Amino acid sequence: MAFSDEQSISREELALAARNHGMPLEALRYDITPTGLHYLLIHYDIPVVDSAAWRLELDGSVERPLLLSLDELMARPAVTQPVTMECAGNGRARLSPRPISQPWLLEAVGTGQWTGTPLAPLLEEAGVGGDAIDVAFTGLDRGVEGGVEQDYVRGLAVDEARRPDVLLAYALNGQPLPPQHGYPLRLLLPGWYGMAQVKWLRRITVLDEPFTGYQNVKAYRYRRTPDDDEGTPVTRMACRALMAPPGIPDFLSRRRHLNVGPCTIVGKAWSGWAPIERVEVSVDGGRNWQAADLDQAVGPAAWRPWTYSWSSVEPGDYEVCCRARDAAGSVQPDAPDWNVGGYAVNAVQRVAVTVAADHS
Numbered sequence: 001m002a003f004s005d006e007q008s009i010s011r012e013e014l015a016l017a018a019r020n021h022g023m024p025l026e027a028l029r030y031d032i033t034p035t036g037l038h039y040l041l042i043h044y045d046i047p048v049v050d051s052a053a054w055r056l057e058l059d060g061s062v063e064r065p066l067l068l069s070l071d072e073l074m075a076r077p078a079v080t081q082p083v084t085m086e087c088a089g090n091g092r093a094r095l096s097p098r099p100i101s102q103p104w105l106l107e108a109v110g111t112g113q114w115t116g117t118p119l120a121p122l123l124e125e126a127g128v129g130g131d132a133i134d135v136a137f138t139g140l141d142r143g144v145e146g147g148v149e150q151d152y153v154r155g156l157a158v159d160e161a162r163r164p165d166v167l168l169a170y171a172l173n174g175q176p177l178p179p180q181h182g183y184p185l186r187l188l189l190p191g192w193y194g195m196a197q198v199k200w201l202r203r204i205t206v207l208d209e210p211f212t213g214y215q216n217v218k219a220y221r222y223r224r225t226p227d228d229d230e231g232t233p234v235t236r237m238a239c240r241a242l243m244a245p246p247g248i249p250d251f252l253s254r255r256r257h258l259n260v261g262p263c264t265i266v267g268k269a270w271s272g273w274a275p276i277e278r279v280e281v282s283v284d285g286g287r288n289w290q291a292a293d294l295d296q297a298v299g300p301a302a303w304r305p306w307t308y309s310w311s312s313v314e315p316g317d318y319e320v321c322c323r324a325r326d327a328a329g330s331v332q333p334d335a336p337d338w339n340v341g342g343y344a345v346n347a348v349q350r351v352a353v354t355v356a357a358d359h360s
């Protein structure tokens with residue numbers, strides 16, 4: 001992993017950022033993110049797939065390997081559920097030194113209404129061997145990363161793969177998956193960071209030994225040092241609240257301009273570990289915090305809407321912040337917590353706001 005101390009981003013980071021877009025934060029106003037506003041992260045190229053020729057293989061340590069067409073998968077029992085997905089690198093660009101990768105600020109999140117068929121019954125039909133340890137999920141996309149040529153493959157413990165909410169998804173917001181979101185089929189692992197949700201799925205392989213592929217063993221680990229720390233795997237999403245920035249933006253600085261008078265701040269909060277229990281807002285940079293009002297979560301694996309009434313907005317400069325706590329007791333740190341890959345950087349969001357006496 002290369003690092004940068006520079007304020008400005010490199011050409012490589014710009015190239016990544018131009019391909020992989022975030023969800024504009026004003027889209028936090030939607031419970032279900034409209035498809036084109038959902039964030040995108042693609043390590044290599046988006047494959048072009050002929051769905052008539054495409055098959056899903058389920059093989060490895062199973063009694064009856066399966067080969068399934070898209071029609072066969074779609075004829076199976078279907079489940080539709082809203083799932084909040086966030087890239088593990090969300091917040092990475094605020095680290096110093098900064099790992100050179102997709103330079104996310106805060107926008108790498110979205111909530112889709114995903115439709116698919118549960119994976120567990122398929123594993124059951126294939127007859128998973130008693131010695132099974134991990135399941136490898138292979139995408140159709142291929143690239144070179146960290147000097148290693150590879151398919152995009154992620155391993156998952158067999159017990160996690162068997163959880164009833166794990167889906168093989170073929171639709172997003174009522175439409176076939178768009179190419180960039182994994183057409184024709186992706187894995188959906190509610191509560192986990194995005195890297196686990198393998199797109200363009202072509203093969204599911206049951207292993208009777210631990211998976212040792214790049215995306216689990218080299219990438220996506222929490223490490224304190226680049227060289228001599230094996231680290232621990234990145235799994236579920238850390239808790240986070242984000243607000244739709246209030247008022248109107250300055251084109252370049254994105255500083256917000258707000259009028260005098262009452263202002264309702266809206267946002268969403270989520271955690272992959274436990275339900276969201278509390279959201280707090282500060283308008284003075286985190287010195288004083290007030291509880292926001294919580295709505296019902298959009299679904300068991302989807303974010304929880306919240307609102308905060310800022311009743312007496314007076315002229316001045318403000319730093320508006322929000323933070324969440326989940327039922328497991330996790331809270332968000334005030335400042336980014338550094339790790340080599342820049343994963344799960346869930347420091348509180350800070351939005352600079354100017355309130356002018358007369359803004360007409």
Ligand SMILES: Nc1nc2c(c(=O)[nH]1)N[C@H]1C(S)=C(S)[C@@H](COP(=O)(O)O)O[C@H]1N2
Pocket residue numbers: 038039040041042043044085086087088138139140141152180181182193194195196197198199200
């Ligand atoms: N096959 C494949 N699956 C993939 C990826 C990829 O590059 N290739 N990127 C992963 C990462 S890092 C993230 S954050 C999510 C992003 O999903 P989205 O683009 O649908 O939002 O997909 C994951 N699944």
Ligand SMILES: [Mo]
Pocket residue numbers: 041086087088089194195
């Ligand atoms: Mo990601």
